[in-house]
Amino acid sequence: MIEVKQLVKSFGSLTVLKGVTLSVEEKEVVVLLGASGSGKSTLLRCLNFLEFHEAGEIWISGEKVDPHKTNLNHFRAEVGMVFQHFNLFPHKTVLENVIEAPVHVKGMKVAEAKELANELLKKVNMQDKADVYPDMLSGGQKQRVAIARALAMKPKIMLFDEPTSALDPELVGEVLQVMKQLAKEGMTMIVVTHEMGFAREVADRAVFMHDGQILEQGPPSAFFENPQHERTKQFLRSIR
Amino acid sequence: MIIDIFLNSYPLFLKATWLTVQLTAVALLLGCIVGLIIAFFRISNSKPLNYFAHLYITVIRGTPLIVQICILYFGLANMVTLSQFWAGAIALAVHNGAYIAEIFRGSIQSIDRGQMEASRSLGMSYPLAMRRIILPQAFRRAIPSLGNQFIIGLKDSSLVAYVGMQDLWGTGLGEAASNYKQLETYMVVGLYYLVLIMLFTYFVNRLETRLAKGKTLRKQAKDTSVAA
Numbered sequence: 072m073i074e075v076k077q078l079v080k081s082f083g084s085l086t087v088l089k090g091v092t093l094s095v096e097e098k099e100v101v102v103l104l105g106a107s108g109s110g111k112s113t114l115l116r117c118l119n120f121l122e123f124h125e126a127g128e129i130w131i132s133g134e135k136v137d138p139h140k141t142n143l144n145h146f147r148a149e150v151g152m153v154f155q156h157f158n159l160f161p162h163k164t165v166l167e168n169v170i171e172a173p174v175h176v177k178g179m180k181v182a183e184a185k186e187l188a189n190e191l192l193k194k195v196n197m198q199d200k201a202d203v204y205p206d207m208l209s210g211g212q213k214q215r216v217a218i219a220r221a222l223a224m225k226p227k228i229m230l231f232d233e234p235t236s237a238l239d240p241e242l243v244g245e246v247l248q249v250m251k252q253l254a255k256e257g258m259t260m261i262v263v264t265h266e267m268g269f270a271r272e273v274a275d276r277a278v279f280m281h282d283g284q285i286l287e288q289g290p291p292s293a294f295f296e297n298p299q300h301e302r303t304k305q306f307l308r309s310i311r
Numbered sequence: 312m313i314i315d316i317f318l319n320s321y322p323l324f325l326k327a328t329w330l331t332v333q334l335t336a337v338a339l340l341l342g343c344i345v346g347l348i349i350a351f352f353r354i355s356n357s358k359p360l361n362y363f364a365h366l367y368i369t370v371i372r373g374t375p376l377i378v379q380i381c382i383l384y385f386g387l388a389n390m391v392t393l394s395q396f397w398a399g400a401i402a403l404a405v406h407n408g409a410y411i412a413e414i415f416r417g418s419i420q421s422i423d424r425g426q427m428e429a430s431r432s433l434g435m436s437y438p439l440a441m442r443r444i445i446l447p448q449a450f451r452r453a454i455p456s457l458g459n460q461f462i463i464g465l466k467d468s469s470l471v472a473y474v475g476m477q478d479l480w481g482t483g484l485g486e487a488a489s490n491y492k493q494l495e496t497y498m499v500v501g502l503y504y505l506v507l508i509m510l511f512t513y514f515v516n517r518l519e520t521r522l523a524k525g526k527t528l529r530k531q532a533k534d535t536s537v538a539a
Contacts, residue, residue, distance in 0.1 A: 119432050121428050121431065121432065144431075144434045144435070144436050145434070147431060147432055147433070147434045148433065148434025149434075150432070151432070152429075152432035154425060154428070154429060156423075156425055158423070158425035158426060158428065158429035159429075160426065160429070160430075160444055161448065162447050162448050162451070171433070171443065171444075172433035172434060172435060175435065175439060175443060176433060176434040176435055176439070177434075217429075220433070221432075221433070224433055224434060
């Protein structure tokens with residue numbers, strides 16, 4: 072589904088990704104763990120070409136994507152992204168947020184897009200708020216709308232960049248619930264998160280990043296119970 | 312007496328007011344178009360466009376409006392046929408465009424980066440994201456500064472009197488020269504400007520409150536309809 076080979080990315084003199092190689096299978100749920108600054112978010116942003124990698128390769132569905140040559144809009148539409156700070160469009164209602172891309176990127180008819188949007192809003196349990204502006208929503212509600220908005224493009228893979236980090240603790244559960252449901256339905260997902268419960272329960276694989284590289288990865292049970300590297304052990308201790 | 316001047320001259324001044332309004336409206340509309348283009352040049356990745364926009368803003372802000380008007384009217388009018396009205400309107404548009412460009416640039420850049428990222432991540436192209444997501448928010452944010460600039464533009468339009476236009480100020484100059492009652496005549500002219508600007512301010516304020524309340528109002532309307 073997605074293959075990353077020896078990916079390198081730096082910001083000025085700071086090299087954030089130092090040759091990351093990762094491959095994610097269809098329907099796999101991968102959780103990216105690591106301290107802040109380890110490069111998790113940058114890796115995710117490279118996969119959606121919000122940042123352009125400098126060296127290495129990214130393959131999506133068997134096609135190599137060169138951000139400087141390929142038409143990226145096509146690939147971005149296939150890769151859904153959910154942000155830490157939701158980034159809903161504040162001048163549009165919940166429903167308008169969801170139908171925006173299907174209508175204006177895919178050229179879907181408005182009526183058809185609304186039908187799709189209502190379906191998706193039902194799925195994230197936000198159907199009652201369709202005509203409300205994002206300002207009126209709680210963080211958890213905003214994030215659920217953001218998930219519906221990303222799903223509206225029918226992406227092949229969903230990227231989550233710390234989707235619950237900006238939420239009040241009591242709102243985290245409702246967002247994780249939606250993500251669990253998605254995973255159950257067979258969505259391919261890469262999730263940057265600090266929610267270890269989610270990682271253990273839902274992920275097929277945990278990937279630990281340190282200093283711009285993947286240090287260790289494996290099934291969550293093995294990863295959490297029996298980490299190999301000293302740095303991984305340290306990290307797991309610190310978040311417990 | 313000021314009242315006599317007012318009563319004797321109002322047909323003339325109303326005509327002049329209409330010219331001032333037309334001139335300012337055309338100039339500011341063009342100024343907004345110029346301003347938007349220059350603002351895009353300034354935030355674009357292209358070095359030549361950046362440089363051009365920077366030069367434009369520096370030169371226009373760095374020279375007096377009256378000099379710009381005279382250059383356009385007496386200078387360029389020799390090369391191209393330009394009516395008095397259009398010479399004035401273009402000079403004012405070019406001048407206001409530089410300030411409006413900075414207002415637009417500021418408001419576009421004030422929109423959170425996440426908005427563009429979210430748009431792009433949904434597959435939107437840069438121009439589409441700009442048009443559908445960034446600009447609608449930026450315009451709303453620009454309204455207070457834009458209203459302020461429009462008021463300045465309206466008042467500055469008085470300078471076209473010096474290339475012979477019979478706008479409010481031009482008419483005032485002519486009247487005072489013939490009736491020798493400078494104080495009263497100029498006060499009457501001031502009054503016309505004041506009323507124009509108060510009216511304009513009223514509409515801008517209403518627009519602002521309506522946009523600010525827009526969301527809440529629509530929500531309330533929905534809530535009451537649900538309750539009923």
